[in-house]
Amino acid sequence: MMESKEKEYITSVGEGIYSINTGDWRINEPVLDQEKCKKCGLCFLYCPVFCIEKKDDYYEINYDYCKGCGICARECKSGAIKMVEKGSSSYAKN
Amino acid sequence: MRETIETLSNNKELISPGISACVGCNVELTLRTVMRVLGPNTIIAIPPGCMGGVGVVGWNKKSGANVPVFFPLLDNTASMLAGIKAYYKKIGRDINVVAFAGDGASVDCGFQSLSGAAERNDNIIYICYDNEGYMNTGYQRSASTTRGAWTSTTPVSKEKVGGKKQHKKDFPMIMAMHDIPYMATASPAYIPDLVNKVKKAMEVKEGLAYIHVLNPCLTGWGIKPNESIEVSRLSVQTRFFPLYEVVNGDFKLTVDIKKPKPVEQYINKIKKFSHLSKDDIEEIQNYVDKKWNKLKMSCVEGGRNDEQ
Numbered sequence: 001m002m003e004s005k006e007k008e009y010i011t012s013v014g015e016g017i018y019s020i021n022t023g024d025w026r027i028n029e030p031v032l033d034q035e036k037c038k039k040c041g042l043c044f045l046y047c048p049v050f051c052i053e054k055k056d057d058y059y060e061i062n063y064d065y066c067k068g069c070g071i072c073a074r075e076c077k078s079g080a081i082k083m084v085e086k087g088s089s090s091y092a093k094n
Numbered sequence: 095m096r097e098t099i100e101t102l103s104n105n106k107e108l109i110s111p112g113i114s115a116c117v118g119c120n121v122e123l124t125l126r127t128v129m130r131v132l133g134p135n136t137i138i139a140i141p142p143g144c145m146g147g148v149g150v151v152g153w154n155k156k157s158g159a160n161v162p163v164f165f166p167l168l169d170n171t172a173s174m175l176a177g178i179k180a181y182y183k184k185i186g187r188d189i190n191v192v193a194f195a196g197d198g199a200s201v202d203c204g205f206q207s208l209s210g211a212a213e214r215n216d217n218i219i220y221i222c223y224d225n226e227g228y229m230n231t232g233y234q235r236s237a238s239t240t241r242g243a244w245t246s247t248t249p250v251s252k253e254k255v256g257g258k259k260q261h262k263k264d265f266p267m268i269m270a271m272h273d274i275p276y277m278a279t280a281s282p283a284y285i286p287d288l289v290n291k292v293k294k295a296m297e298v299k300e301g302l303a304y305i306h307v308l309n310p311c312l313t314g315w316g317i318k319p320n321e322s323i324e325v326s327r328l329s330v331q332t333r334f335f336p337l338y339e340v341v342n343g344d345f346k347l348t349v350d351i352k353k354p355k356p357v358e359q360y361i362n363k364i365k366k367f368s369h370l371s372k373d374d375i376e377e378i379q380n381y382v383d384k385k386w387n388k389l390k391m392s393c394v395e396g397g398r399n400d401e402q
Contacts (some may be wrong), residue, residue: 045102054103
């Protein structure tokens with residue numbers, strides 16, 4: 001048992017997950033056109049933050065932590081992802 | 095590729111969703127991919143460097159990952175993990191003990207402990223993300239920096255004189271020459287290849303598995319965020335960074351580049367090379383060709399053709 005006095009010097013490792021709101025960073029944000037999407041999964045593989053989520057038979061962008069780097073739009077071979085100014089898309093939550 | 099997507103989408107994310115890596119950072123991509131493959135039965139050590147700095151090791155009593163994270167010194171990562179592995183072996187628990195270290199902590203400062211662990215056959219997985227310098231402290235040069243590159247310790251004058259004078263240390267080959275059971279090079283532009291290599295590294299139960307990943311640094315090298323993957327791909331397609339693996343001493347190219355692009359294409363994308371003259375680029379091209387021919391001679395069989 002750890003005495004209360006000891007607790008002042010020794011802290012348990014990890015009181016939770018350290019996370020910052022990187023969704024705040026983006027200037028432009030990706031918009032995925034489901035009709036043009038060929039479901040190849042390249043955007044899913046290359047998103048550094050793993051923002052693209054795989055649903056059963058389609059992909060969806062989770063905007064919570066998206067930094068807006070634009071890799072998904074650049075790598076998409078069918079041109080289904082476009083970068084638009086933040087807030088101007090109806091898909092994005094913010 | 096379908097298999098890779100299945101693996102990655104079914105496995106749980108183990109790294110904090112919001113870490114402060116630069117926008118478009120492909121080291122973050124590498125770390126998340128590697129951790130999804132390794133799974134929760136893992137202990138990871140991240141020495142000082144970019145991934146330590148962005149908060150994966152945690153901050154203010156909070157942890158940046160869902161698995162135990164250690165924050166060793168810049169030069170003792172491999173030896174510390176060897177001790178951790180020895181303890182788990184003693185209590186009879188099979189666990190992945192993994193280092194995720196930058197090139198400073200592997201190629202420069204950490205080399206002595208890494209070389210020692212390789213020689214002692216310590217069963218750890220060592221992944222080096224090579225961004226060619228000490229990027230989180232202000233882009234200083236390392237032994238892994240390419241010849242001619244601008245860094246803050248190899249500055250370039252207005253007359254375009256300067257840059258690093260020495261060639262990049264061929265570190266994957268040095269590790270292969272330790273006769274470790276598994277050595278591989280990987281690139282964030284070839285994710286299925288990277289996933290396969292991590293899986294193979296996990297299967298090694300006797301001895302050290304080493305994976306060297308070339309990660310172009312956007313802020314330090316001067317690359318646009320959305321070209322992050324494109325530049326990584328060019329590094330492979332120009333034969334600048336060949337993707338190969340060495341299993342128990344047998345060399346094999348995993349991505350064979352039959353028709354290489356000129357190295358100039360790769361160099362032109364990067365601002366740190368913007369001062370290079372035609373002669374400098376030719377010097378790098380000759381070095382790349384020489385290295386490729388040597389590697390090709392060591393390979394027992396050619397790899398699959400470049401698909402991307």
